[in-house]
Amino acid sequence: MSSYRSAFRPGLFDGQVVIVTGGGSGIGRCTAHELASLGAKVALLGRNPDKLETVRAEIEGEGGEAACFPLDIREEPAVEAAVAAVLARFGRIDGLVNNAGGQFPAPLAAINQKGWEAVVRTNLTGGFLVARACFIQWMADHGGSIVNIVADMWNGMPGMGHSGAARAGMVNFTETAAFEWAGCAVRVNAVAPGWIASSGMDRYPPHMRDIIRGLAEHVPLGRLGLEAEVAAAITFLLSPAAAFISGTTLRVDGAAPNFKPHWPAAKGKPAPEWDAFPLASKPSVLGEG
Numbered sequence: 001m002s003s004y005r006s007a008f009r010p011g012l013f014d015g016q017v018v019i020v021t022g023g024g025s026g027i028g029r030c031t032a033h034e035l036a037s038l039g040a041k042v043a044l045l046g047r048n049p050d051k052l053e054t055v056r057a058e059i060e061g062e063g064g065e066a067a068c069f070p071l072d073i074r075e076e077p078a079v080e081a082a083v084a085a086v087l088a089r090f091g092r093i094d095g096l097v098n099n100a101g102g103q104f105p106a107p108l109a110a111i112n113q114k115g116w117e118a119v120v121r122t123n124l125t126g127g128f129l130v131a132r133a134c135f136i137q138w139m140a141d142h143g144g145s146i147v148n149i150v151a152d153m154w155n156g157m158p159g160m161g162h163s164g165a166a167r168a169g170m171v172n173f174t175e176t177a178a179f180e181w182a183g184c185a186v187r188v189n190a191v192a193p194g195w196i197a198s199s200g201m202d203r204y205p206p207h208m209r210d211i212i213r214g215l216a217e218h219v220p221l222g223r224l225g226l227e228a229e230v231a232a233a234i235t236f237l238l239s240p241a242a243a244f245i246s247g248t249t250l251r252v253d254g255a256a257p258n259f260k261p262h263w264p265a266a267k268g269k270p271a272p273e274w275d276a277f278p279l280a281s282k283p284s285v286l287g288e289g
């Protein structure tokens with residue numbers, strides 16, 4: 001792996017196999033590159049096979065190993081089959097990055113039952129199904145590490161009521177699974193990204209672009225986060241450095257929930273150079289410069 005520059009030791013994940021859901025874009029794509037650059041074989045799961053195939057080709061072009069398993073994480077039989085297919089292909093599953101997720105922005109009063117359930121199944125049920133399949137089919141007998149990606153929506157977030165409810169559920173699932181599966185040497189943690197300049201931000205409608213650009217003013221560190229900064233937190237939790245950490249949720253948010261609107265903000269440092277993360281995607285919503 002020549003061009004991806006990781007902060008971690010080369011070969012840290014040699015011989016290991018990690019599933020990354022939502023591996024075809026954004027944070028998932030960046031995490032897949034990070035793990036592959038450290039020696040892991042990466043199983044890419046997501047709905048769109050073309051996106052997965054593009055990332056597989058990127059990783060293999062860098063000398064890594066990856067394979068694609070298209071599915072909708074909300075469909076139990078498809079999840080069971082995909083995890084079985086990963087085991088058939090790679091023979092083991094050491095880690096799971098439960099990253100697939102997302103939502104449409106809408107006030108609570110504009111969300112009908114179908115929309116609510118689409119988002120809850122995406123951000124809660126689907127993650128549970130993938131984690132349970134990995135546990136039953138492999139990790140219960142061999143141990144492993146699971147990282148669930150949630151979102152920094154503490155104390156509620158307007159327009160994200162369905163997603164926030166599902167993420168809160170995922171945090172609680174993380175805590176219960178950490179307890180129930182500890183006896184099988186399975187660690188379960190969560191990472192809660194704040195406002196991250198991921199390619200996923202380009203899914204939001206045009207009228208939200210100014211809001212997204214202005215979010216940095218409400219982050220004490222003075223900027224949006226980068227996909228690579230979330231990937232690094234995930235990698236830490238998967239690694240032996242986190243061997244005694246389970247059941248926790250690690251915030252990656254520039255201290256956003258600590259922002260006090262009536263208190264003068266410390267001046268943030270300039271954003272890091274995008275060039276430092278050659279494979280991170282800069283969303284067009286941020287514009288140039």
Ligand SMILES: CCC/C=C/C(=O)SCCNC(=O)CCNC(=O)[C@H](O)C(C)(C)COP(=O)([O-])OP(=O)([O-])OC[C@H]1O[C@@H](n2cnc3c(N)ncnc32)[C@H](O)[C@@H]1OP(=O)([O-])[O-]
Nearest residue numbers: 101102103104106114115118119122151152194200201203
């Ligand atoms: C700090 C936090 C910041 C977070 C940032 C990120 O997460 S960045 C990451 C960003 N990345 C992502 O978000 C990626 C993943 N997100 C997705 O794939 C979709 O947002 C999904 C979760 C809805 C699932 O998709 P799907 O194909 O399963 O769903 P579908 O399209 O078929 O809709 C199902 C139903 O939902 C309803 N409904 C939908 N839109 C609206 C609306 N605007 N208004 C009202 N309602 C709406 C409607 O009922 C619809 O049914 P209908 O009326 O059509 O019969």
Ligand SMILES: NC(=O)C1=CN([C@@H]2O[C@H](COP(=O)(O)OP(=O)(O)OC[C@H]3O[C@@H](n4cnc5c(N)ncnc54)[C@H](OP(=O)(O)O)[C@@H]3O)[C@@H](O)[C@H]2O)C=CC1
Nearest residue numbers: 022025026027046047048072073100101102151196198200
């Ligand atoms: N960017 C941000 O500021 C924040 C992001 N997050 C969360 O981080 C995660 C990654 O988001 P990000 O990279 O920014 O955005 P993306 O939209 O790029 O990533 C979401 C990924 O999830 C996959 N996905 C969505 N639904 C399903 C499904 N039902 N089955 C399988 N795969 C699915 C998508 O693949 P496909 O298109 O192929 O279905 C896509 O690759 C998400 O859970 C997001 O909500 C949390 C907080 C903040």
